[in-house]
Amino acid sequence: MPHPASSATMSAKPDMAGIEKFSKSKVKKIATQEKNLLPSKETMEKEKQAREG
Structure with missing residues (x-):
């Protein structure tokens, strides 16, 4: 059991x-x-259009 004073x-x-x-x-x-x-925003738009189209 550790000594309480040393840990404090x-x-x-x-x-x-x-x-x-x-x-x-x-x-x-x-x-x-x-x-x-x-x-980029452009890449996201292109991917979105590719999925929809």
């Missing part, structure tokens, strides 16, 4: 030692590539 301490104050030592210079810069997974 851990949830109340997380260990910030690693965050304080973190260096932004070690992070790689990458180009963000956005993906548009939705079809």
Whole structure:
């Protein structure tokens, strides 16, 4: 059975030692590539017409 004081301490104050030592210079810069997974309005209209016709 865990000690109640130790679990309360851990949830109340997380260990910030690693965050304080973190260096932004070690992070790689990458180009963000956005993906548009939705079809265009024109594509949707063409498909709708194809189904109806």
